[in-house]
Amino acid sequence: MPAVKDPETPLETLLELLTRAREFAAEIAGDPLLERILAAFERLPVPDRETILEVIERDATWCRIVEQTSDTTGITVRPNPQASLYVQIMGSANGPPAQPLRRDIDVIRFGIAQFVAMVPLFFQKGVHAHWTASARELIAESAPEHREQVAQLCREVLALIDEASDTRARAVGGGHRT
DSSP states (O other): OOOOOOOSSHHHHHHHHOOOOOOOOHHHHOOHHHHHHHHHHHHOOGGGGHHHHHHHHHHHHHHHHHHHHHHHHOOOOOTTOOOOOOOOOSSSSOOOOOOOOOOHHHHHOOOOOOOHHHHHHHHHHTTHHHHHHHHHHHHHOOOHHHHHHHHHHHHHHHHHHHHHHHHHHHHOOOOOOO
């Protein structure tokens, strides 16, 4: 559902939310596949539903990532009519692997590699001032939650750089990096 605009009174907030909810309900109720998917989900074993839902959510996210990056990556997706949400198990199994799928890692890696390849350009004479001015404007225009996500990404990238530096130092016998 789209975000609710800033209303003037609590009653207007409630009316706006109810209107949006009604529009959303009408939209999904009009989808002929909704009843089928709900009926199929209901037939799944209850203990399996959380895992199945996570697979569906992951693929929905995957579709959005590909949709937003296909111009850059050249990758598109389509549903696999032979896919199965279940695997045959011989003996015992402890559930699905907790690691990300290789396809997701590869596509995201490709996108990151495109950006990383541009990093030296940001520090070229004459470009750095333009880059910082552009970044400053984008940051100022970003929503607070988006700025926090970018800050978190920066902290995680710095931690990954430290990790790689520590690993490299140990590999050459240099001990721990200071």
